Amino acid sequence: MKILDASQLAELDQFSIDRQNISSWDLMERASKLAYLRLKSILPTSPYKVYILVGPGNNGGDGLAIANFMTLEGVDVEVILVNYTETRSEDNQSNLDRLKAAKVKIIDFNKASQLFKITSEDVVIDAIFGVGLNRSMPDFVQDLIQYINSVSPLSISIDVPSGMFLDRIPSANEQVFQSDYTYTFQTPKLSLFLPDYANSVGHLDIIDIGLDKEFLNSLSSDLTYVDLESAKKRYRFRSRFSHKGTYGHAVLVGGSQLMLGSIILAAKSCMRSGVGKTSVMMPNKAHLTMIQHQPEVMLIDNSSSHFISYHSLEFEPNSVGIGVGIGTSTEAFDALKSWLVNSKSPLVIDADALNLIAKHESLLDFIPKKSILTPHPGELKRLIGAWKDDFDKLKKIKSFSKKLDVIILAKEAYSLCVYKDQIYVNSTGNSGMATAGSGDVLTGLITGLLAQKYSSMDPAILGMFLHGLAGDLALKWMSEESLIASDLIDQLGHSFLKLKD
Ligand SMILES: NC(=O)C1=CN([C@@H]2O[C@H](COP(=O)(O)OP(=O)(O)OC[C@H]3O[C@@H](n4cnc5c(N)ncnc54)[C@H](OP(=O)(O)O)[C@@H]3O)[C@@H](O)[C@H]2O)[C@@H](O)CC1
Ligand SMILES: [K+]
Structure with a gap:
C-alpha cells in the first residue's frame, strides 16, 4: 500500500469525489461513519462522557460528524470547538449547523478560554488537526493538548494525532496528542510508524474509506507500507x-x-x-x-x-x-x-x-x-x-x-x-x-x-x-x-x- 504526502492525499480525495460523483460532505460522512463504527467497539461498558475536540478544518468536520453519530445513539457528548483560526471549512460548517440544530452541547475554546476539567474516566476524541497541520500549533492548543495528555483519558485520534507533522518531528516544546487509538483514513502516513511519535499513535487502524484505488496506484511515491496484499x-x-x-x-x-x-x-x-x-x-x-x-x-x-x-x-x-x-x-x-x-x-x-x-x-x-x-x-x-x-x-x-x-x-x-x-x-x-x-x-x-x-x-x-x-x-x-x-x-x-x- 502506498504512503502518500499531504498534497497527494488531497489530490486523491478530490479525484475520488469527482469520479464517484459525490460531494466532499458525503465523503466526510462516509469516513466518519466508518471511524465511528470502530470507535463503538472500544468504548467503555461503564457510564462515560465523551469530549470531542474539534478544529475548524476538515479534520474537525470529521469530529463533528462523529459527534452526530454518537448523539443519535444517545451517547453523552460535549463538543469543544478549538478555534485556532476564524476560517471554518464548508463541510465543517454544515456539520456544525446540523449539531446545533440537534441541541448538542457545544463550547467555544479560544485563546482566552479557561481549561475545562476532564477526568481519566472520560473519553476524548481528537479532531483538532489532521493532515493539514503545516506549522507550529498556537500556544493555547499546545496547552490544551498538554493538559489532556496529563490526565490520560481514553483517547482516540481521527486520521492523525493532533500535533503530528507528516514531514518533521516536533521540537521538544511542541505537544502531540497522545492517543490510545488512531483511526487513519485510506492510506497510512509515514510519521505514524516512526519511533519519535511512539507515544502518540497507540493502536493504529487504517480505514478504507473507498477512495479511488486506480488513482491511488497511479500516484508515485517512494514510500510503501508492506501489508499482506503487497507481500x-x-x-x-x-x-x-x-x-x-x-x-x-x-x-x-x-x-x-x-x-x-x-x-x-x-x-x-x-x-x-x-x-x-x-x-x-x-x-x-x-x-x-x-x-x-x-x-x-x-x-x-x-x-x-x-x-x-x-x-x-x-x-x-x-x-x-x-x-x-x-x-x-x-x-x-x-x-x-x-x-x-x-x-x-x-x-x-x-x-x-x-x-x-x-x-x-x-x-x-x-x-x-x-x-x-x-x-x-x-x-x-x-x-x-x-x-x-x-x-x-x-x-x-x-x-x-x-x-x-x-x-x-x-x-x-x-x-x-x-x-x-x-x-x-x-x-x-x-x-x-x-x-x-x-x-x-x-x-x-x-x-x-x-x-x-x-x-x-x-x-x-x-x-x-x-x-x-x-x-x-x-x-x-x-x-x-x-x-x-x-x-x-x-x-x-x-x-x-x-x-x-
Ligand atoms: N484525505 C481524505 O481522504 C479525507 C480527509 N478527511 C479529513 O480532512 C483532514 C484534512 O483536513 P484539512 O485539509 O482541512 O486540514 P486540517 O488538518 O483539518 O487543518 C485545518 C487547517 O488548519 C490550518 N493550519 C495548519 N496548521 C496550522 C497552525 N499551526 N495554526 C493554525 N492553523 C493551521 C491549515 O490551513 P492554512 O491556514 O494553512 O490555510 C489547515 O488547512 C484529514 O486529516 C481528514 O481528517 C476526511 O474528511 C475525508 C477524507
Ligand atoms: K486529529
Missing part, C-alpha cells in the same frame, strides 16, 4: 517440476566461543525459508549440537573451535548470511574480511559483522553491491552515526544506501527496508519479538530467500514481513512476554501459508 505480490509460488537445485544453496557463517545459539537459530530459520540447501560455517566445537538441532543442515569445514574461518568454499553459493554471534575479535575481523572480499554476490550482513564494519571503515569498500544489512538501532547508529530525529535518520540511511549501493533493513517496532530513496515500512510484528535471537531468525530467513533468486529488495521485504507475521501468529497461543525466537521459527510455515490464502 503476496512478491511471493513466488513453487513449481511441481522443481528440485532442490531450483531453490538455491544458502551459506550461513556465524558463531563464536560463547555465542553458538545464534547461528543454530539462523540455520533453522533458513531451512524453513524454502531454500534448497543450507550449509553452515561455525566453530567446530558445536558441530554436533548443530546437527542434533537440524540434521538437514550441512557443515563447512572450520578448523577453529572458537571463531569462524576464512572463506574457502569449493562451490559458489547462491547466498551468504554472515555475522550472527561472530564477536568482534581480530580472528572474526580477518575472517569477515575474507568473506567480503571473496564473495561474488550480495551478502546478508548482520550483528557483529555490522559492528566490525562500523569499527573498521576500510571494510566498507569490500561490501558487495546490493548486500542486505540488517542493523538494530544500536548497530545502525554505529554504522551511520547518531541522528537528530527520525527524519534525519531516514536521510542518513538513504545516503548510506546510495553511497554503498546496499539495502538497509533497519529493525524497529515498524521495521524499515531502505534502498536508495525507496522506503518499505513493515506492517507486521509486535513487542514480544524484542527478544534474544529474533534477529538471528530474520537473518537466516532472508539468507534463505536470497538464495532462491528473489529479485532485488524482495528477500529483505518478504523476510521482514514473514518474520513479523510469524511473531503475530505466535501470539495466538502465547503472550508477548513468553515469546522466544524459536517460536518464530515454528510459525514460519504458517506465515508462508498466509501468502497463499
Whole structure:
C-alpha cells in the first residue's frame, strides 16, 4: 500500500469525489461513519462522557460528524470547538449547523478560554488537526493538548494525532496528542510508524474509506507500507517440476566461543525459508549440537573451535548470511574480511559483522553491491552515526544506501527496508519479538530467500514481513512476554501459508 504526502492525499480525495460523483460532505460522512463504527467497539461498558475536540478544518468536520453519530445513539457528548483560526471549512460548517440544530452541547475554546476539567474516566476524541497541520500549533492548543495528555483519558485520534507533522518531528516544546487509538483514513502516513511519535499513535487502524484505488496506484511515491496484499505480490509460488537445485544453496557463517545459539537459530530459520540447501560455517566445537538441532543442515569445514574461518568454499553459493554471534575479535575481523572480499554476490550482513564494519571503515569498500544489512538501532547508529530525529535518520540511511549501493533493513517496532530513496515500512510484528535471537531468525530467513533468486529488495521485504507475521501468529497461543525466537521459527510455515490464502 502506498504512503502518500499531504498534497497527494488531497489530490486523491478530490479525484475520488469527482469520479464517484459525490460531494466532499458525503465523503466526510462516509469516513466518519466508518471511524465511528470502530470507535463503538472500544468504548467503555461503564457510564462515560465523551469530549470531542474539534478544529475548524476538515479534520474537525470529521469530529463533528462523529459527534452526530454518537448523539443519535444517545451517547453523552460535549463538543469543544478549538478555534485556532476564524476560517471554518464548508463541510465543517454544515456539520456544525446540523449539531446545533440537534441541541448538542457545544463550547467555544479560544485563546482566552479557561481549561475545562476532564477526568481519566472520560473519553476524548481528537479532531483538532489532521493532515493539514503545516506549522507550529498556537500556544493555547499546545496547552490544551498538554493538559489532556496529563490526565490520560481514553483517547482516540481521527486520521492523525493532533500535533503530528507528516514531514518533521516536533521540537521538544511542541505537544502531540497522545492517543490510545488512531483511526487513519485510506492510506497510512509515514510519521505514524516512526519511533519519535511512539507515544502518540497507540493502536493504529487504517480505514478504507473507498477512495479511488486506480488513482491511488497511479500516484508515485517512494514510500510503501508492506501489508499482506503487497507481500503476496512478491511471493513466488513453487513449481511441481522443481528440485532442490531450483531453490538455491544458502551459506550461513556465524558463531563464536560463547555465542553458538545464534547461528543454530539462523540455520533453522533458513531451512524453513524454502531454500534448497543450507550449509553452515561455525566453530567446530558445536558441530554436533548443530546437527542434533537440524540434521538437514550441512557443515563447512572450520578448523577453529572458537571463531569462524576464512572463506574457502569449493562451490559458489547462491547466498551468504554472515555475522550472527561472530564477536568482534581480530580472528572474526580477518575472517569477515575474507568473506567480503571473496564473495561474488550480495551478502546478508548482520550483528557483529555490522559492528566490525562500523569499527573498521576500510571494510566498507569490500561490501558487495546490493548486500542486505540488517542493523538494530544500536548497530545502525554505529554504522551511520547518531541522528537528530527520525527524519534525519531516514536521510542518513538513504545516503548510506546510495553511497554503498546496499539495502538497509533497519529493525524497529515498524521495521524499515531502505534502498536508495525507496522506503518499505513493515506492517507486521509486535513487542514480544524484542527478544534474544529474533534477529538471528530474520537473518537466516532472508539468507534463505536470497538464495532462491528473489529479485532485488524482495528477500529483505518478504523476510521482514514473514518474520513479523510469524511473531503475530505466535501470539495466538502465547503472550508477548513468553515469546522466544524459536517460536518464530515454528510459525514460519504458517506465515508462508498466509501468502497463499
Ligand atoms: N484525505 C481524505 O481522504 C479525507 C480527509 N478527511 C479529513 O480532512 C483532514 C484534512 O483536513 P484539512 O485539509 O482541512 O486540514 P486540517 O488538518 O483539518 O487543518 C485545518 C487547517 O488548519 C490550518 N493550519 C495548519 N496548521 C496550522 C497552525 N499551526 N495554526 C493554525 N492553523 C493551521 C491549515 O490551513 P492554512 O491556514 O494553512 O490555510 C489547515 O488547512 C484529514 O486529516 C481528514 O481528517 C476526511 O474528511 C475525508 C477524507
Ligand atoms: K486529529
